[in-house]
Amino acid sequence: MRSIFFKSSSPSRAIIPPPSPSRSFSESLMDENIDLAESLITEWDSNVSSYCKIIPLFHGDRTEAKQYLRSVRDLQSAMQFLVIRDSASDQLVRAQNLMQMAMKRLEKEFHQILLDNREHLDLESVSVSTSSTRSSAARSSVSDLEDDESDEEFRVASRSISEVEIISTVAMADLKAIADCMISSGYAKECMKIYTIVRKSIIDEALSHLGVERLNLSQVQKMDWEVVELKIMTWLNAVKIALKTLFYRERILCDSVFPASVPIGESCFAEISGESAMSLLGFPELVAKCKKSPEKMFRTLDLYEAISDHWPEIESIFSFESTSAVRTQAINSLIKLGEAVRAMLTDFEMAIQKDSSKKAFPGGGVLPLTRYVMNYISFLADYSGILADIVADWPLVLQSPLPESYFGSPESDDSPITVRIAWLILVLLCKLDGKAELYNDVALSYLFLANNLHYVVVKVRTSNLKLLLGDGWVTSNESKAKQYASNYVRMGWSKVFASLPEIPTAEIPPEQARDRFKKFNAAFEETYRKQKAWIVPDPKLRDEIKVSLAQKLVSAYKDFFERNRVGSESFVRYTPDDLGNYLSDLLYGSGGGGSVSSSALSCDWPGRPGR
Incomplete structure (x- = not known):
């Protein structure tokens, strides 16, 4: 009886506890995930299947691509489970090998999508990253793994957008899905490398097509000004396209492909655009460091204006800390251009003062000096907004302030740019007073002053100079010119x-x-x-x-x-x-009609403004 009720158990049964249902289920599930992943991953292994060498994984309705990414995600879950349970298991080694195989396939797909869509990803649709159009088109891609029932919605949306827009938005969604998968699987470095190499080459190629060259200071300094001026014109066109289109869309593309990892997107964008943007925005600084002369003023102002106008884009596109050097380069270029402009303004003033011609101009007509200076100053007035920034912290140092009567009214604008322009004209008028003394005939000297001051007044009245100097200045100097003319009549006759x-x-x-x-x-x-x-x-x-x-x-x-x-x-x-x-018949001059030959130009005076 005792033997019946107290039957001894075997030693093994006495040591091993009953199996755990939860543990067995988890292990079985992980094994199943690995088996399913192996089946799909090896199917798309180009070393195993020649079919996979020709047909991309991401094609058609992306059904297989969705399954592939889901398998990789499940494989990753299995690996995490195995690392905790048994880091030395054969299953973990098997899973790791499968993961490497999957990542190689995704790297290839990622690279191919970037190459195949290099043109599509540069189109306007890239910038519409949050539009409903993109959202609808993206639903057909692997970015939305759970939504497989939106075919009808997608077809409706497709009818309202172009085929190219669909291609670009789908491509971006594919890239995002692959990037998310690779990054979450620990292959961020490989993903970034492929992305930056391809996209950087596209940016560099686009800038090259725009005529942008990577030059150094020595190269620019050795160029004739005519050559530099052509390069400036090319740059002015290129910088507009680069900032409003090229870099802008590249930033959006990075944000779209790597939304789950801002640091990675930031790093990619900095690697892709940083060097080329630095070179692009550094060109104006090279020009500013070249030898200064009055005819270079207006192209220098064009460069300053371009950077100043595009500063909001520069600040927004290159807002990352990793791209702060680009913002710094833009600021440095502005600083150097401003210094160059101030130096040329000083040289221009000195050139007026140092005009050394001691011969009275025939017939008392308008001096080439007067024409040149006023044309130059009227061009400067077209840049009054930019010049106001440049001379804002550069006060005009005078022994005594300009008299209020010079502006015509005490209410006239006395901003730094207005004072600077008024001073340049006053320097010219003082020079004209000296030139008038070269005439032996007093009447002719008055006629000379009337002609030249009248020319100055007309230039002011018919240009943006009037906005700076005001009606009072025009009225005051117009009256003075008429007085000179009256003195000519009185003295001459x-x-x-x-x-x-x-x-x-x-x-x-x-x-x-x-x-x-x-x-x-x-x-x-x-x-x-x-x-x-x-x-x-x-x-x-x-x-x-x-x-x-x-x-x-x-x-x-x-x-x-x-x-x-x-x-x-x-x-x-x-x-x-x-x-x-x-x-x-009088006052037409011996040349008939008062024309002045180019030979009358002073050889000591620079040419006309090159604008």
Whole structure:
């Protein structure tokens, strides 16, 4: 009886506890995951299947790609389970080998998608990363592994967007899915390497097609300015496209492919774009470091304006800490360009002051110096916004401030750029005062001043200079120019006026009348011959002077003529109409029409603004 109720157990049964249902189930599940993963991974192993060498995994409706990524994810879960339970198991080694095989396949797919879609990923659709269009198209890709029932929604969306947009959005979603899988599997480094190599080559190639070259300071300094200017024009076009399209979309693409890992996306973007962006934004600094001269001013301002206008894009696109060097380069270029502009403004002022011509300009016309300086300054006014930034912290040092009367009204703008421009014009006007002293004839010196100041006023009135200097400046200097013209009439024709009686309508003896006619004839002919070569190039000013002269001279002569011609016919050479005709031929200059040949340009003065 005892033997029946107390039957001894075998030693093995006494030591080993009953099997754990939960442990067996977990192990079985992991084994099953590994078996399923092995089946699919080896099926797409190019070393095993020649079919896989030709057909990509990511094609068609992505059904197999979804299964493949799900298998990799399950394989990773199995590996994590095995590491905890038995890190030395054969199953773990098997799983690791399968994972390496899967990663090689995904690397190949990732690389091929990048190459096949290099053009599509550079299109406008890339920038619409959050649009409903992209969301709909992406549903057909592996980025949404759980949603397999949106075919109808996708077809509806497809009808409203282009085929290329679909391709690009699907490609981005495929890249994102592969990147997520590789990164979560511990293969981030391999993923980043493939991505950066392919995308960097695309960026470099695109910039090359835009004409961007990687130059150093020595190369730029050895170039003729004409060559540098062409490269600046190319750069101005390229930087706009690069920042608004190329780098902008590359940043969006990085953000789209690596949304789950910002540091990885940041690192990829910095590696892809950093070097080329530094080179692109460093070119203006090279130009700024070259030899300065006035004709380089406007291209230098163009460069400054381009960087300044695109600063919001630069700051936004290259906002990462890893791309801070790009922002720094842009700022350095602005600083160097600003320094170059200030140096050229100083040189320009000195060139005006040092103009050494000691010969009076023929005919009292507008000096080439005046034309050049005012054309130059009017071009500067077109850049007033940029110049305001450049000279904001560069005050004009004067022994005494510019008088309020110079601006025409105390309410005039006295901003640094306005004061700087006003000062440059004042330097020119002072130089013109000195040039006027070269004339031996006072009347001709006044005509010279009238011509040149009138030219200055017209340039100010008809350009953006008026916005800087104000109406008061124009009115004040216009009045001064008219006063110079009035002084010319008074001084230039004083002998002729003096030959007529103080009261032309007064009756005088015939002998005195004949003597007056003789004196008038001699004075008029002498003055006419002397002033035949004098010139007023501006038609409006010329007509105003002639009208003023005719009103005074012809009117007085007519009164005298009509009162005293009887008995003095043999001494009368000119009727009032004759006088008017002679006056109408004046102030055109000996060259006919007041044109000035290019040979009259001072050889010491730089050429016209190259803009």
